[in-house]
Amino acid sequence: MMLENYLKECLYFTANRLSRIVAKMAEEEFRISGLSPTYAYLLMAVYDKEGISQKELGEILHLNPSTITRFIEKLTAKNLIYNKVEGRLSLIYTTEKGKELEETIYKCWMNLRRRYSDILGEKEGDELTLLLDQVSNQLENKE
Amino acid sequence: MMLENYLKECLYFTANRLSRIVAKMAEEEFRISGLSPTYAYLLMAVYDKEGISQKELGEILHLNPSTITRFIEKLTAKNLIYNKVEGRLSLIYTTEKGKELEETIYKCWMNLRRRYSDILGEKEGDELTLLLDQVSNQLENKE
DNA sequence: TTATTTTGTTTGTACATACAACTATATATT
DNA sequence: AATATATAGTTGTATGTACAAACAAAATAA
Numbered sequence: 384m385m386l387e388n389y390l391k392e393c394l395y396f397t398a399n400r401l402s403r404i405v406a407k408m409a410e411e412e413f414r415i416s417g418l419s420p421t422y423a424y425l426l427m428a429v430y431d432k433e434g435i436s437q438k439e440l441g442e443i444l445h446l447n448p449s450t451i452t453r454f455i456e457k458l459t460a461k462n463l464i465y466n467k468v469e470g471r472l473s474l475i476y477t478t479e480k481g482k483e484l485e486e487t488i489y490k491c492w493m494n495l496r497r498r499y500s501d502i503l504g505e506k507e508g509d510e511l512t513l514l515l516d517q518v519s520n521q522l523e524n525k526e
Numbered sequence: 527m528m529l530e531n532y533l534k535e536c537l538y539f540t541a542n543r544l545s546r547i548v549a550k551m552a553e554e555e556f557r558i559s560g561l562s563p564t565y566a567y568l569l570m571a572v573y574d575k576e577g578i579s580q581k582e583l584g585e586i587l588h589l590n591p592s593t594i595t596r597f598i599e600k601l602t603a604k605n606l607i608y609n610k611v612e613g614r615l616s617l618i619y620t621t622e623k624g625k626e627l628e629e630t631i632y633k634c635w636m637n638l639r640r641r642y643s644d645i646l647g648e649k650e651g652d653e654l655t656l657l658l659d660q661v662s663n664q665l666e667n668k669e
Numbered sequence: 670t671t672a673t674t675t676t677g678t679t680t681g682t683a684c685a686t687a688c689a690a691c692t693a694t695a696t697a698t699t
Numbered sequence: 700a701a702t703a704t705a706t707a708g709t710t711g712t713a714t715g716t717a718c719a720a721a722c723a724a725a726a727t728a729a
Contacts, residue, residue: 389570390586393635394642394651395552395563397658400588402545403716404665406685409538420538421685427532438707443533445543450686452709471694471707492536499537502664508537511661515540518654521645522547546686549715564715581677593716595679614677614724 405499412495416487417461420495421446423488425454426477429464430485434474445519548642555638559630560604563638564589566631568597569620572607573628577617588662 390396409420463481466473500508533539552563601607606624609616643651
């Protein structure tokens with residue numbers, strides 16, 4: 384069998400490739416917010432729950448604690464969030480400047496969605512997204 | 527709407543998450559080869575065509591030229607491949623030591639496949655993989 | 670034949686992310 | 700109350716990958 388077939392029959396390879404393609408699109412769409420997409424999503428999580436802990440952020444975003452720490456650092460440096468240490472917890476809040484970004488981020492989110500929907504079809508895009516979510520859950524629970 | 531819904535409705539987020547989960551599985555399965563999966567795939571591409579150029583490697587693996595250069599460096603340092611410069615091309619060949627890895631890599635590839643098939647179902651896993659390949663092609667051609 | 674453009678590769682730099690080891694706080698056990 | 704264990708966050712370090720700019724060779728135009 385030819386190599387290309389091996390590759391396209393490997394979930395690691397195809398998932399990885401798709402992820403890079405979509406990541407590039409997402410970076411472009413979020414550029415006007417001045418943030419890369421994951422940072423924007425972290426902010427969204429704080430809009431959703433002011434005073435959220437880092438642990439919760441990690442759970443929602445499916446990122447490692449150390450990654451969260453690093454993201455918090457950067458967003459704090461940009462003066463978009465701040466944290467209040469409460470015992471061993473570090474609770475995260477948006478600053479005024481952070482709040483001002485909410486509209487923009489939401490717009491980016493919509494633009495990204497429209498961008499791939501235009502190519503894949505709205506229904507197909509949504510179904511794919513849902514499918515990937517379910518598959519991830521399966522893979523994470525079953526081991 | 528709650529944030530978690532926004533996230534699982536975003537292809538960037540779900541594709542990225544899946545990719546990280548599968549990447550971790552793949553790294554574990556390829557560990558016995560001493561290579562991370564993408565390096566192993568590069569080697570497979572050289573098995574498939576001794577004397578392949580870096581450009582071709584990039585096209586097959588869907589990686590940037592600069593990334594290929596870096597991978598070549600590492601695999602050369604491990605004495606698994608070598609290159610022959612031919613004009614402006616750099617042609618890649620496997621060394622003896624590289625050839626010895628072929629069996630092992632193939633086994634890792636199979637193990638990885640079995641591992642996620644056991645969770646997702648063989649048919650479902652294959653269909654998903656094919657779907658991701660098609661979606662990636664769509665997204666890359668349509669812009 | 671020289672000058673220009675194109676093509677393939679490399680180098681510097683940057684970023685998202687992870688893991689392992691560590692620190693600090695909180696809870697449970699003796 | 701003192702000690703042990705669990706939990707939350709941080710720090711050092713590593714890795715895969717990309718982009719932009721540089722470089723070198725080849726192809727084309729002058």
